[in-house]
Structure formats: C-alpha cells, structure tokens
Amino acid sequence: MHGDLLLVVLILVFGCAAFLFGLVYVVGYVLSAVGRGMWGLVRPCRSPGPTERVQRLSRPLRCSRVNCRKVEYRNARFCSQCGAPLNY
Numbered sequence: 888m889h890g891d892l893l894l895v896v897l898i899l900v901f902g903c904a905a906f907l908f909g910l911v912y913v914v915g916y917v918l919s920a921v922g923r924g925m926w927g928l929v930r931p932c933r934s935p936g937p938t939e940r941v942q943r944l945s946r947p948l949r950c951s952r953v954n955c956r957k958v959e960y961r962n963a964r965f966c967s968q969c970g971a972p973l974n975y
Contacts, residue, residue, distance in 0.1 A: 950968065951974050952966070
C-alpha cells in the first residue's frame with residue numbers, strides 16, 4: 888500500500904520535473920533562434936577572406952585531375968570524388 892503511494896508520488900515528481908526542464912529548453916531554443924535572427928539583421932557584412940571563394944553560379948567548376956574531371960555545381964575548393972583542387 889505505502890509502496891504504491893510512493894511509486895505514484897515519484898512518478899508525479901519526476902514527470903513534473905521533466906515537463907519543466909522541457910519547457911525551459913523550448914523557451915531557451917525559441918529565444919536563441921529569435922536572437923540569431925535579430926543578429927543576422929544588424930551584423931556588419933564582411934567580405935570573403937583570402938581562403939574563401941566567392942560563389943560562382945554562371946559556370947561550374949571542374950576537377951583538375953585528367954582521370955576524374957568531375958563537374959561541381961557547388962561552392963567548393965576540392966573535388967568531392969577524388970579530393971583534387973578544382974579549376975575555374
């Protein structure tokens with residue numbers, strides 16, 4: 888009898904604690920998403936550094952190895968198939 892009551896109380900306590908932790912997590916996640924969105928609106932724009940390539944949409948990139956010659960349509964520096972540097 889007392890064991891059943893103790894089990895019910897433990898389940899209620901842990902259930903309420905889990906609910907509250909979940910609620911705190913969701914509120915924190917929403918606040919961080921809003922903060923990231925607001926920061927994205929006001930952050931200063933930066934130019935690409937020397938190692939970053941400006942994305943080219945007009946022409947695909949081709950692998951520099953003669954045996955591979957895979958065409959990449961994404962902004963990449965190396966071939967996804969063999970790892971060789973890409974040509975413009």
